[in-house]
Amino acid sequence: MGHKTTKAKPKIARIYYIILFFLIISTVMLCVAFFNYEKSNSIINERIEWLVETNNQLQSYNNDLLASISTLNGRVEDCESSIRQYESTISELNAEIEQIQTYRDSYDELSAQNNELQSQYDNLSSKYNDLESDYDTLLAKNQSLETQLNTYKSSSNVLSTSSSSNSSSYNESSSSSQSTSTQVYITKTGNKYHRGSCSYLRKSKIPISKSSAISQGYTPCSRCNP
Numbered sequence: 663m664g665h666k667t668t669k670a671k672p673k674i675a676r677i678y679y680i681i682l683f684f685l686i687i688s689t690v691m692l693c694v695a696f697f698n699y700e701k702s703n704s705i706i707n708e709r710i711e712w713l714v715e716t717n718n719q720l721q722s723y724n725n726d727l728l729a730s731i732s733t734l735n736g737r738v739e740d741c742e743s744s745i746r747q748y749e750s751t752i753s754e755l756n757a758e759i760e761q762i763q764t765y766r767d768s769y770d771e772l773s774a775q776n777n778e779l780q781s782q783y784d785n786l787s788s789k790y791n792d793l794e795s796d797y798d799t800l801l802a803k804n805q806s807l808e809t810q811l812n813t814y815k816s817s818s819n820v821l822s823t824s825s826s827s828n829s830s831s832y833n834e835s836s837s838s839s840q841s842t843s844t845q846v847y848i849t850k851t852g853n854k855y856h857r858g859s860c861s862y863l864r865k866s867k868i869p870i871s872k873s874s875a876i877s878q879g880y881t882p883c884s885r886c887n888p
């Protein structure tokens with residue numbers, strides 16, 4: 663019996679040791695597993711915290727971006743409205759430019775007409791000057807012819823006075839009738855009377871008989887000597 667128990671005791675003890683060994687090993691493994699679990703759990707928690715924090719930051723950024731987007735939208739609307747205003751102003755200015763262009767065209771036309779009229783005026787003016795010089799030369803010729811006529815008349819008067827008394831009386835009567843009925847010309851402003859050909863009569867030429875001109879106080883012109 664004792665031998666049996668001594669034989670059985672180490673068997674049982676060996677089983678216990680084995681069980682104890684496994685228990686210790688499994689406990690150690692559990693401890694290690696728990697430690698690992700705790701460690702990984704804390705890492706995961708840290709990561710979750712980081713993610714939450716990052717998420718909060720991203721949400722605040724997102725809110726900032728949304729606010730900027732809304733302000734930018736407002737600015738875009740402002741810009742669009744001012745662009746519409748500028749466009750209407752541009753169309754108004756274009757209409758004014760078109761009107762100015764038409765004015766310019768008519769100005770060019772009128773300017774061309776003006777140049778043409780100016781050249782016509784110049785032509786007429788040079789012709790007028792030519793005619794005036796012609797008139798002056800003709801006037802000078804006329805005066806010389808009249809002085810020739812006067813000298814001829816006076817010489818004929820001398821001849822007639824030296825002839826018979828009959829013809830002399832006839833000559834006197836004719837000269838007196840000539841002095842009353844001779845037509846002379848006066849001007850609006852002057853106090854002289856002139857021959858019809860006198861150059862002083864360019865501005866005004868009022869016909870009057872020589873006798874009435876004298877009775878009204880007019881005196882003969884020294885240039886044409888009427």
Ligand SMILES: [Zn+2]
Pocket residue numbers: 855856857860861862883884885886887
């Ligand atoms: Zn005169």
